Amino acid sequence: xxxxxxxxxxxxxxxxxxxxxxxxxxxxxxxxxxxxxxxxxxxxxxxxxxxxxxxxxxxxxxxxxxxxxxxxxxxxxxxxxxxxxxxxxxxxxxxxxxxxxxxxxxxxxxxxxxxxxxxxxxxxxxxxxxxxxxxxxxxxxxxxxxxxxxxxxxxxxxxxxxxxxxxxxxxxxxxxxxxxxxxxxxxxxxxxx
Numbered sequence: 001x002x003x004x005x006x007x008x009x010x011x012x013x014x015x016x017x018x019x020x021x022x023x024x025x026x027x028x029x030x031x032x033x034x035x036x037x038x039x040x041x042x043x044x045x046x047x048x049x050x051x052x053x054x055x056x057x058x059x060x061x062x063x064x065x066x067x068x069x070x071x072x073x074x075x076x077x078x079x080x081x082x083x084x085x086x087x088x089x090x091x092x093x094x095x096x097x098x099x100x101x102x103x104x105x106x107x108x109x110x111x112x113x114x115x116x117x118x119x120x121x122x123x124x125x126x127x128x129x130x131x132x133x134x135x136x137x138x139x140x141x142x143x144x145x146x147x148x149x150x151x152x153x154x155x156x157x158x159x160x161x162x163x164x165x166x167x168x169x170x171x172x173x174x175x176x177x178x179x180x181x182x183x184x185x186x187x188x189x190x191x192x193x
Contacts, residue, residue: 001191003158010183013068018176022067025074026179032079033060034178054094055082060182061123068186085130093122093134100138117149118142124189144192152188156181 014023033056041049059079067074082090097119105112122141126132132140145152159181166173 001187003155006155006184006187006191007158007180009068009187010180013071013183013187014179022073023176023179025076026064026067026183027175029060029063029074029076029079030178030182031175032076033057050095050098051091052094053098054092055080055087055090057094057123058082058085058090058126061186062127064179064182064186065124065127065189068183068190086126089133090126093126093137096134096138097122113153114149117152118145120152120185121145121189121192124186124193128193148192152185155184155188159184 014020014026017023036056037049037052039048040052044051056079059082062081063074063078066072066078101112101116101119104115119138119141121144122134122137125140125144126137129137129140159177162177162180163174166175166177
């Protein structure tokens with residue numbers, strides 16, 4: 001599937017109209033996760049964000065994957081599923097992805113980016129396999145992304161124009177781009193699954 005098809009499916013998932021209820025709920029979901037991570041990081045520097053990144057990323061992956069599969073509107077309460085369902089493994093998943101990516105980045109920036117893309121599907125895999133541990137999700141993500149990292153990287157690059165345009169609007173426009181990217185990632189996962 002081409003990048004334009006992933007983006008088209010994402011727009012269709014979000015109802016195409018940037019002021020539709022689905023798109024506004026997706027914006028709210030991304031904003032809540034980003035805000036809570038930032039607040040946690042400022043309350044307990046460095047450690048706070050690590051405490052919530054795994055469960056919140058699981059919840060964000062859950063809502064976008066559920067929306068991609070069922071076309072339902074996002075339920076903001078589902079963002080916190082990572083705290084209710086297997087909290088320890090969701091926390092460890094976020095922690096270990098952060099640690100591994102950081103360690104690979106210490107070698108040089110490029111290996112860190114490559115590993116970040118290797119681990120990028122781990123939360124979606126955890127959503128599909130709720131009983132799996134963090135290591136199983138990371139290993140499966142690495143397997144699924146073998147040969148697909150460049151495809152996802154190019155998909156992300158295709159959003160650069162939107163991000164730049166959104167940044168020109170005092171960053172306000174980026175609020176619409178982030179859910180668009182998340183929806184595209186959910187469809188990317190569905191394709192490689």
